Amino acid sequence: MPPVILPQTPGLWGHRPLQVFLWARGFSKFSSQILTVAVGWQIYDMTSSALALGMAGLAQFLPTAVLVFVAGHVSDRYDRRRLMQLCQLIEAVIALFLAWGSYEGWLTVPQIFAAVALFGVAAAFESPSTAALLPAVAPTGMLQKATALSTGVFQLAAITGPAVGGLSYGVSAALPYAIMAGFWATAAILNGGIKIERPVSARESPTPGALFAGLHFVRNNPAILGTISLDLFAVLLGGASALLPIYARDILQTGPWGLGMLRGAQAVGALLMTGFLSRHAIIDRVGMRMFQAVIVFGVATVIFGLSHTLWLSVLALAVMGAADTISVIIRVSLVQLATPDEMRGRVGAVNFLFINASNQLGEFESGMMAALLGAVPAVVFGGVGTIAVALLWMKLFPALRDLNRLE
Incomplete structure (x- = not known):
């Protein structure tokens, strides 16, 4: 069609x-x-x-x-x-x-x-x-x-x-x-x-091959596999948000109002970056920009983990939100543009599963690491791990690293 x-x-x-x-x-x-x-x-x-x-x-x-x-x-x-x-x-x-x-x-x-x-x-x-x-x-x-x-x-x-x-x-x-x-x-x-002129054209029978076609498509597309798996591990390791109550009460010595500021900071940073990117799209070197955003996310996570000052912690969380937004927008745009319309639902389902799993498991990982090592080492370890994964993925997925434009 x-x-x-x-x-x-x-x-x-x-x-x-x-x-x-x-x-x-x-x-x-x-x-x-x-x-x-x-x-x-x-x-x-x-x-x-x-x-x-x-x-x-x-x-x-x-x-x-x-x-x-x-x-x-x-x-x-x-x-x-x-x-x-x-x-x-x-x-x-x-x-x-x-x-x-x-x-x-x-x-x-x-x-x-x-x-x-x-x-x-x-x-x-x-x-x-x-x-x-x-x-x-x-x-x-x-x-x-x-x-x-x-x-x-x-x-x-x-x-x-x-x-x-x-x-x-x-x-x-x-x-x-x-x-x-x-x-x-x-x-x-x-x-x-909603009025659109592009109806869904896929009418495949629900065979096992059709059900898991999205998974096979992601596995066979290095750029998509790289970006989805990078987000999975970055969120899995960088789940500092699960430990915010500990930071607010025991490390930053604030009350519930401080916890509210910490919880809102990441979303505010993300919202500001969203407003910027809605007017100024990333034109070239999009693959490298994504890796840079993940590395900045990891660095900001380390800064937050080591901070004992409320204003610095809020700033680090805002930077984390802004960097994560760059990564998310590139990932979503890449997945949508590289996927045929008749496959977008199944590929989107794989993406949804990866993101949901990373959020849930990231909170679990942060909680377990904090119980074993303490909150500060757990967050710092997660930030360093995020940077390491981004550098490793640059080597493992050169197709994503060298991606210039979202066509």
Whole structure:
């Protein structure tokens, strides 16, 4: 099927399909960020158990790990907009269930775990469809800037969503879930209004070869394999965010307000870099720029690990967020541009699994290292390890290192 050329527009914000897509993504991600705060606080309030908090995260991650390859194939086989709508409507119904149970007082911890697992199932199908739809709504030749805007939307949700979740939970345990339900329903309605001229053309039967085609595609493409695996190990080793409560109380000697500053610093740095890249795309030497960003991320992690001053720690975290954003935007743009449209769902599913695994395992690795060595050595080790991996990957993946332009 020949590619359909989208009409040129004066700018990204003049392109209506992208506008609608970003608004829908924003409402969905905002709800997801509220969810993490509301569920975590409610479970801990009901159980006073750190293990129960860990089990909640595991309950959400396991369905993703089990269903991710099926979800990627479904995303390539059916209309991605309708899949996103269906997932968001299911999420809205689950949120309403939690709101009802919290308001009436009959909600139990096992019921919350079951709801969280269903959120994980919905996310497993929604995320690959969202990632695969972005190239279809971005104006021709502006995918990198559109990716930057999409990343910025996520960062805004990461900054404001937890605050809204905490404040609304203080009013009523049911209120954050009600807000989530309204936002997910709004996202579903918006996705129904996305108009694109490039329908999904893949209609492969769900054979084992088709299900795992995304994994084979990534393995056989050195540049994509290099960028996804680099991000996996960089996040796995550089998971300093899991230790922020220890740094805030025991090392920097601050209170909850200091922890809030530390948690927001990385997202603020990411948001500022997103705004810059949405106007000034990286034109050449993109592979080397990605490696440089990962090395800067590692150096900033070491500085944060050694810092005993709040302002320096906040600055280091902001630099980490900005460097990570450069890496993310290059990775997402490279994966999308190098992947045929009929494969984007399955390749996006592999990418989603790698990123989710690195976030979850990165927090686990940081916690284990901190328990064995202490918080400061654990963070410094992670930063040095990140730099070492970037230097090693430059040797192992010359195709990625020498990549000049995102075509």
